[in-house]
Amino acid sequence: GIQVEQSPPDLILQEGANSTLRCNFSDSVNNLQWFHQNPWGQLINLFYIPSGTKQNGRLSATTVATERYSLLYISSSQTTDSGVYFCALQRGNTPLVFGKGTRLSVIA
C-alpha cells in the first residue's frame, strides 16, 4: 500500500513563530488531506489538497503531486494550534491512510 512519511515527528514553538510540516508519499494520490487533532481527540479537516495551493487564515498548504510531497505552513502560531497534525492520503478506491503525525506544542 501507499507509504506516508511525516516530518518532523515533534515540534516545539514559541508563540508567534512560523513552522512548516512536511508529508512525503510513495505513489500518486487522488485525495490528500491535512487534519488537526486537538487534545480532546477531534479530527478537524484543515485542507483537502491533492494538488495545488490553498490558504485559510494563518494556515496554508501546498501539494506538489509530481514530486509526491505536501507542506503545511503555520504562521504566527498560537497556543491553540497545539495538537497533532496528520497528513492522510487516498489512492483510487483504497480508504484514507494516515501518516504518523507531527506533534506540535506552542508555548506562550
Place this chain on the structure above:
Amino acid sequence: DTEVTQTPKHLVMGMTNKKSLKCEQHMGHRAMYWYKQKAKKPPELMFVYSYEKLSINESVPSRFSPECPNSSLLNLHLHALQPEDSALYLCASSQDRAGRVVYGYTFGSGTRLTVV
C-alpha cells in the same frame, strides 16, 4: 449540515457488557467508515461501508460488529471486549469510496471507549 455526529462521546463498559456506538451524517455521503485510534498513534481503518454494504473488514475481531441500517446511519456493536480494545473510535464519511469531493473525508468527534 456538514457534520458527522457520534454518540456517546464517552463510554465505560465491562468485559461482559454489550453496547453500541452510533454515527450519523446527513450530507448524502454514500461511504462510511469506522477507524480505531490508540493513544499516540494514527487512526487505523476497521470497516468500510459503501452504499450500505460492507466492503472492507480489516480483519477486525468478531467482538466488533458493524451495521449500516440506512445511508445516514452507521453503528458499531460491541460485545465481550477486552481492556486492550480501549481506544478512541472515529466514524467518517465521504461522497463515495474514492472521496471525489472537494472536502474528502469528514470525521466525527469520536467515542472514547474504556473497557474495564
